[in-house]
Amino acid sequence: MSSSRVIPLATLPSAAQQRWRRWKSHAVAVALALCTLAVTAPLFMVVYFLVARGASALDWNFFTQIPKPPGEIGGGMANAIVGTFELLAMAAVVGVPLGVMGAIYLAEYGSDRANYWIRFSADVLNGVPSIVWGMVIYLMLVVPFKTFSAYAAGIALGIMMVPLVMRTTEEVLVLVPQSYREAALALGIARWKVITEIVLKTALKGIITGVLVALARIAGETAPLLFTALGNAFWNHNLKEPIAALPLQIFAYAISPYDDWHRQAWAGAIVLMALILGLNILVRFFSRGHKSS
Amino acid sequence: MTTISEPPSVSSTTSRTVAEPVSAAPAALPAVPEEIAFDIKDFCLWYGARQALYDVKIQIPAKKVTAIIGPSGCGKSTFLRALNRMHEVTPGTRLTGSLRLFGADLYSAGVEPAVVRRRVGMVFQKSNPFPTLSIGENVLVGLRLNGIRDRDLLQQRLENSLRQAALWDEVKDHLSRPGVSLSGGQQQRLCIARALAVQPEVLLMDEPCSALDPLATAKIEELIQTLRDDYTVIIVTHNMQQAARCSDRTAFFYLGKLIEYDETRRVFTTPSNPQTEAYVSGRFG
Numbered sequence: 001m002s003s004s005r006v007i008p009l010a011t012l013p014s015a016a017q018q019r020w021r022r023w024k025s026h027a028v029a030v031a032l033a034l035c036t037l038a039v040t041a042p043l044f045m046v047v048y049f050l051v052a053r054g055a056s057a058l059d060w061n062f063f064t065q066i067p068k069p070p071g072e073i074g075g076g077m078a079n080a081i082v083g084t085f086e087l088l089a090m091a092a093v094v095g096v097p098l099g100v101m102g103a104i105y106l107a108e109y110g111s112d113r114a115n116y117w118i119r120f121s122a123d124v125l126n127g128v129p130s131i132v133w134g135m136v137i138y139l140m141l142v143v144p145f146k147t148f149s150a151y152a153a154g155i156a157l158g159i160m161m162v163p164l165v166m167r168t169t170e171e172v173l174v175l176v177p178q179s180y181r182e183a184a185l186a187l188g189i190a191r192w193k194v195i196t197e198i199v200l201k202t203a204l205k206g207i208i209t210g211v212l213v214a215l216a217r218i219a220g221e222t223a224p225l226l227f228t229a230l231g232n233a234f235w236n237h238n239l240k241e242p243i244a245a246l247p248l249q250i251f252a253y254a255i256s257p258y259d260d261w262h263r264q265a266w267a268g269a270i271v272l273m274a275l276i277l278g279l280n281i282l283v284r285f286f287s288r289g290h291k292s293s
Numbered sequence: 294m295t296t297i298s299e300p301p302s303v304s305s306t307t308s309r310t311v312a313e314p315v316s317a318a319p320a321a322l323p324a325v326p327e328e329i330a331f332d333i334k335d336f337c338l339w340y341g342a343r344q345a346l347y348d349v350k351i352q353i354p355a356k357k358v359t360a361i362i363g364p365s366g367c368g369k370s371t372f373l374r375a376l377n378r379m380h381e382v383t384p385g386t387r388l389t390g391s392l393r394l395f396g397a398d399l400y401s402a403g404v405e406p407a408v409v410r411r412r413v414g415m416v417f418q419k420s421n422p423f424p425t426l427s428i429g430e431n432v433l434v435g436l437r438l439n440g441i442r443d444r445d446l447l448q449q450r451l452e453n454s455l456r457q458a459a460l461w462d463e464v465k466d467h468l469s470r471p472g473v474s475l476s477g478g479q480q481q482r483l484c485i486a487r488a489l490a491v492q493p494e495v496l497l498m499d500e501p502c503s504a505l506d507p508l509a510t511a512k513i514e515e516l517i518q519t520l521r522d523d524y525t526v527i528i529v530t531h532n533m534q535q536a537a538r539c540s541d542r543t544a545f546f547y548l549g550k551l552i553e554y555d556e557t558r559r560v561f562t563t564p565s566n567p568q569t570e571a572y573v574s575g576r577f578g
Contacts, residue, residue: 188411
């Protein structure tokens with residue numbers, strides 16, 4: 001079909017227009033790179049300040065000695081480091097079974113209606129401020145026994161872990177194909193055994209990942225510890241007594257008037273960050289195999 | 294075992310033409326002593342409000358291969374799963390009617406599904422060896438998780454089941470490799486060995502070859518012939534040639550009803566129901 005008028009094709013841009021377009025492309029790329037830098041800069045800032053202020057206090061004494069009175073040189077945070085590990089262990093003992101069992105109910109037994117409300121409650125619990133947890137556990141576990149204790153702190157941190165562990169575990173349990181459950185049931189294996197031996201084992205990597213992420217989150221929580229563990233200048237020999245923990249010690253040292261303690265607070269922060277970094281690296285290690293399967 | 298030259302087909306459906314000598318009372322005990330594995334009467338099954346099986350009445354003989362054929366959605370998988378109570382995994386199912394395995398009512402109040410499933414094993418369409426277990430552990434998982442610890446017995450069952458599944462020679466040196474490292478056909482045979490290790494009386498197979506290539510399919514069909522000596526096999530298949538090759542009896546389901554049930558050669562050469570004839574000759578389905 002021909003027409004008398006030639007309809008022009010879209011005209012190619014002139015050389016000047018092309019230069020302008022290329023410049024715009026580059027400008028946007030540079031702007032995006034700057035944004036990425038802005039996002040990652042705080043991490044580098046944190047690392048820089050921690051290392052600049054605290055590296056000088058990281059010596060053998062720091063890791064092996066308990067705090068010395070202000071004015072005396074030396075002393076460290078050994079009891080706080082060990083205390084943090086003890087609290088994380090207790091929190092795991094409380095939080096992991098509750099979270100995993102709740103997730104098993106959601107994934108294997110729950111009805112749609114019940115599950116909706118359980119998940120809703122878990123999300124609300126997730127958002128409860130940690131200081132509120134501290135106050136509640138103070139009322140429930142510190143006042144009746146008339147003592148601050150490691151138990152109360154461990155339980156507080158454990159309860160904070162439950163919603164996180166429950167949600168991540170539920171997600172991986174639901175990912176286990178139904179065909180495995182059916183194959184196991186068809187062999188005449190009892191249902192609870194199918195869940196523990198087949199479903200949980202298949203989802204184990206994902207569950208461990210979720211637990212590690214939850215641990216990394218509660219490792220740095222200070223507010224609940226203020227009301228439950230109180231802190232301890234000495235080694236804790238009985239879990240019914242107050243216990244030192246890194247966040248508590250850092251707080252106590254940071255608001256003190258002593259320079260030596262300030263440096264040790266920075267050093268404690270380095271150790272705490274290293275702990276959380278370690279947990280995150282473990283998470284990456286575990287989820288590598290998980291994602292590829 | 295007396296060999297029977299012309300056994301009357303133990304059919305309980307009403308649509309069979311009386312063309313050859315049969316026992317005088319078709320619904321009562323057969324004239325020749327052929328053991329009945331499954332005796333099913335007035336069997337109806339609902340998924341929620343939707344009825345999936347309508348008044349199925351069938352007697353499945355022991356130590357024979359029975360094929361269940363029919364177009365998609367006709368209820369054959371539903372029926373198969375009802376035979377070992379696997380439909381209870383789906384919430385909202387209910388059923389009426391009686392289903393007896395060698396005389397025992399499988400749905401009576403005190404009977405646990407796990408006990409039923411140890412007597413009636415199942416192999417699924419897509420092979421599903423457990424990914425966290427090795428080949429040997431996969432075969433023995435049914436025994437181990439039911440509390441059997443005797444190492445000699447386990448070793449014996451391991452070898453027997455793998456031999457029966459025609460897999461022993463291929464894997465005997467690699468028993469600790471992961472179960473999922475085998476090919477598709479080998480995985481399906483591994484699943485058969487796993488089901489056989491529990492020593493069920495009946496083996497249900499839900500389209501076991503539909504995900505496999507022709508060579509692997511042929512191996513499994515051979516396997517089914519050898520299993521017939523020791524187990525009652527019920528196989529659901531949408532492949533009519535496979536049903537004609539492998540089975541002694543064939544049941545044709547359509548829209549949830551059992552249309553015809555007879556000896557395989559009769560169903561495929563001279564079916565008595567026009568719907569069966571239409572399906573078998575490829576006019577629909």
